[in-house]
Amino acid sequence: MPEYQLYCFAQSGNAYRAALMLNLIGADWQPIYVDFFKGGETRTPKYRAEVNELGEVPVLVHGTRKLTQSGVILTYLSDRTGQFRPDGEDERLEALRWIIWDNQKVNGFLGPYRFLRNFARPPGDPAVMAFLKTRIDGNLAILDKRLSSRPFVLGARPTIADLSLCAYLYYPADEFGFDIGGEHKSIAAWLERLKALPGWKHPYDLMPGYPPVLA
Numbered sequence: 001m002p003e004y005q006l007y008c009f010a011q012s013g014n015a016y017r018a019a020l021m022l023n024l025i026g027a028d029w030q031p032i033y034v035d036f037f038k039g040g041e042t043r044t045p046k047y048r049a050e051v052n053e054l055g056e057v058p059v060l061v062h063g064t065r066k067l068t069q070s071g072v073i074l075t076y077l078s079d080r081t082g083q084f085r086p087d088g089e090d091e092r093l094e095a096l097r098w099i100i101w102d103n104q105k106v107n108g109f110l111g112p113y114r115f116l117r118n119f120a121r122p123p124g125d126p127a128v129m130a131f132l133k134t135r136i137d138g139n140l141a142i143l144d145k146r147l148s149s150r151p152f153v154l155g156a157r158p159t160i161a162d163l164s165l166c167a168y169l170y171y172p173a174d175e176f177g178f179d180i181g182g183e184h185k186s187i188a189a190w191l192e193r194l195k196a197l198p199g200w201k202h203p204y205d206l207m208p209g210y211p212p213v214l215a
């Protein structure tokens, strides 16, 4: 059995962060498909009792450990392997700052926006979509400005902060209805830099479940 197992599905940018990290560090890993859409697997009592009481993916299994929250998983893998690890206390705190901000305000809004637009039945209420879009635009502009003066989020080299922040950004523009890279040139260049790392793969090639079977 591979060293790591990752509960995930192809449409999850939250899980992509962990899957991408595993691939980039050359880990021996396998995905475990979670039937999020049709089966509603994360909402079942069984999943919550046996896999993750928070009812979410990603979940990383490593030996007897079961880790959830992508920020925790990224931290664990970078601490274990030394790869993509922020160096020293200042960098560690800075990475944590960007990861928390990302979880709440960048991919924390992009994920639900894309879900409500593509997968929810009925689709998202226009007022909700408009609220989310305004927040997304403002926060992508903050990220774009940050990346206009440095190649990666913390500076010269990629860290777990980059792997967190790219979560949903490689999904097709037509799933969002707007072109993130087209509207934010520094983000587009940064995504290309990450894409050039050995082991990079698109979320639809890295995790099972594309195309999705909806309920």
Ligand SMILES: N[C@@H](CCC(=O)N[C@@H](CS)C(=O)NCC(=O)O)C(=O)O
Pocket: 011, 012, 013, 014, 015, 042, 055, 056, 057, 058, 068, 069, 070, 071, 103, 111
């Ligand atoms: N902050 C969490 C977010 C995880 C998350 O929301 N995952 C989604 C799938 S993309 C999920 O499982 N949602 C189920 C739910 O919220 O009920 C992380 O980064 O791991």
